[in-house]
Amino acid sequence: METLRVFTFAPGWGLPSVGPFALKLLAWLDHQGITYRQEIENRSDRGPLGKSPWIEQGKLRMGDSDAIIRHLAAQLGLPDPSRCITAEQAGNLGLRIAFEERFHQILEWELFVHPEGCREMRAMILAQTPPLVGRLVFAAMARHFGRQLHARGIGRLAPAQIADEGRRLLDALALRLAEGGGVLDRDGPGLTDFAVWGQVAPMLCWPMRTPVAEHAKSMPDLRTWHDRLLRPRAIRPSALAAAAG
Ligand SMILES: N[C@@H](CCC(=O)N[C@@H](CS)C(=O)NCC(=O)O)C(=O)O
Incomplete structure (x- = not known):
């Protein structure tokens, strides 16, 4: 192959x-x-x-x-x-889409609109490119994501509403993890876990003190799940x- x-x-x-x-x-x-x-x-x-x-x-x-x-x-x-064959798998698909669509927008908002996220992203891009180019690249990215988030509607909400929505999604995730014994898929980590984890892991790991990431970091069960998925x-x-x- x-x-x-x-x-x-x-x-x-x-x-x-x-x-x-x-x-x-x-x-x-x-x-x-x-x-x-x-x-x-x-x-x-x-x-x-x-x-x-x-x-x-x-x-x-x-x-x-x-x-x-x-x-x-x-x-x-x-x-x-x-493919969903059981109602439980259908519920997992809903959870996955909530994180890959809505939570993903909250992640982008914390990275490109929240001042803490912007500062770090700008520094990351400047570290990888010559200063003038880096400044232009960051400005173009912030404009691009700002427009996208506005078009999708989330960018029109107040920062406190966005943070509240992100925290609620994480709290819902913690309930599902508790019910599943620390994982989302019935037979051990599977596509639902990997997809939702992909959206949550950056927030658990990035150093910026943005509101939803801070909430994620304060949840020990999320950390345990993350460690399980990140290890070989x-x-x-x-x-x-x-x-x-
Ligand atoms: N549905 C796509 C989503 C991919 C996606 O949104 N990727 C983001 C980065 S995590 C991206 O490339 N964004 C650039 C842009 O929107 O211009 C997938 O599952 O691969």
């Missing part, structure tokens, strides 16, 4: 990538025991959908973490991991067998 190349934002904050959807994809690949080469590309506009992450495999270039996971699962003869991941024997067959 052709080498699988996975293009992600650079590692940072003790994570293999600072990109939430890349964290999900890398965690799923590791969990399945799929071999890949991680390529660092901080420019999402170079990907086929203008978003990060994406994969390249021979002539194939594919964006969107869900589409990629479905494609690779089919290639390995594994069941579609995002177990390889499913079924994945190895499927890959070999």
Whole structure:
């Protein structure tokens, strides 16, 4: 099989990538025991959908973490991991979408609009580029995300409302983790865990004292779940067998 190349934002904050959807994809690949080469590309506009992450495999270039996971699962003869057969899986899909859509916007807001996030992101970009270019790049990114968040509606809310919504989502997550014995998927960490974790892990790890990240850091059960997902991941024997067959 052709080498699988996975293009992600650079590692940072003790994570293999600072990109939430890349964290999900890398965690799923590791969990399945799929071999890949991680390529660092901080420019999402170079990907086929203008978003990060994406994969390249021979002539194939594919964006969107869900589409990629479905494609690779089919290639390995594994069941579609995002297909719902039970009501519980349907509930998990709802939770996942709440984090990948709404919570993701809150994360972007804390990074590109909240003054604490802006300060750190600006410093990160300036450390990687010549000062004048870095200042222009940061200004363009802050403008881009500010417009996107305004268009989606969340950018029109007061900062306290955004923080409140983020905290409520984290509290809901903690309830689900408690019910599931520390994980979201019934048979141990799976796609729901990886997807939601991808969105929460940057906030648990970044140094900025933004309101929703501070709330996440104050929740010991989230930290335990994070440590479990971040440590070297177990390889499913079924994945190895499927890959070999
Ligand atoms: N649905 C996509 C979402 C990917 C996504 O939103 N990536 C963000 C970074 S985490 C991005 O590339 N943003 C750049 C932009 O919106 O211009 C997936 O699952 O891969």
